[in-house]
Amino acid sequence: MVKKAVFVVFIAILVGCGMLFPSAPPRFPQFGEYSIAGPGSYDLPQWSPDSRYLAFLERSRDPTLMIYDTETQSTWTVATNVSSTHVSWTPNGNLTYLKQRLNSTGLTLPVMLDLHQVDLKGEKDKIIATNLSDAGDFAWFSDGERIAILLTEPNSRTYYRDVYMLNTVTDTTDLLLEAEDVDLQTY
Numbered sequence: 001m002v003k004k005a006v007f008v009v010f011i012a013i014l015v016g017c018g019m020l021f022p023s024a025p026p027r028f029p030q031f032g033e034y035s036i037a038g039p040g041s042y043d044l045p046q047w048s049p050d051s052r053y054l055a056f057l058e059r060s061r062d063p064t065l066m067i068y069d070t071e072t073q074s075t076w077t078v079a080t081n082v083s084s085t086h087v088s089w090t091p092n093g094n095l096t097y098l099k100q101r102l103n104s105t106g107l108t109l110p111v112m113l114d115l116h117q118v119d120l121k122g123e124k125d126k127i128i129a130t131n132l133s134d135a136g137d138f139a140w141f142s143d144g145e146r147i148a149i150l151l152t153e154p155n156s157r158t159y160y161r162d163v164y165m166l167n168t169v170t171d172t173t174d175l176l177l178e179a180e181d182v183d184l185q186t187y
Contacts (some may be wrong), residue, residue, distance in 0.1 A: 036068045037075060048089050053120065055095055057084055065097055067120065078122040083113055086137045091144045094119050096128070098135050111135075115147075115168070128168045136161045145169045148176070 136150035150161035
């Protein structure tokens with residue numbers, strides 16, 4: 001009984017001193033911070049080319065690509081079941097994201113992804129590149145046609161992603177740099 005009472009007092013002291021459940025760190029009022037989404041898990045925030053919109057992945061359920069409008073302070077869904085690898089704005093203000101697909105055997109290995117493009121409203125979703133093997137991070141060139149992208153050869157045993165140039169008009173990839181050559185061995 002005494003042990004129980006001492007334990008309760010000890011817990012009360014820890015809670016009272018903020019040691020067990022510390023309070024949130026102080027915010028920065030000079031920045032005018034405010035919440036744009038409720039509780040959840042969010043990744044990969046990306047500003048649009050005009051800095052008006054913020055795209056991000058909401059991961060509390062199947063990864064969902066969301067957009068926040070800084071002028072209207074509204075948030076909406078653009079795409080669902082996206083790969084959590086990466087998203088990117090195109091130079092003309094559309095969004096691109098990766099989505100996993102089953103291979104010809106119905107399995108998920110090797111990981112094959114399609115690159116999708118969708119407009120700001122979440123409409124006109126189209127596949128602009130197919131069968132990308134274990135695709136990773138990517139970035140658009142200003143011409144809106146070419147992408148530098150990390151890919152793995154489907155038959156590779158290293159699983160290191162090499163840097164490729166993907167032309168979305170011709171749907172071709174050209175190796176730019178092998179990961180081993182510059183010790184860029186990402187998993």
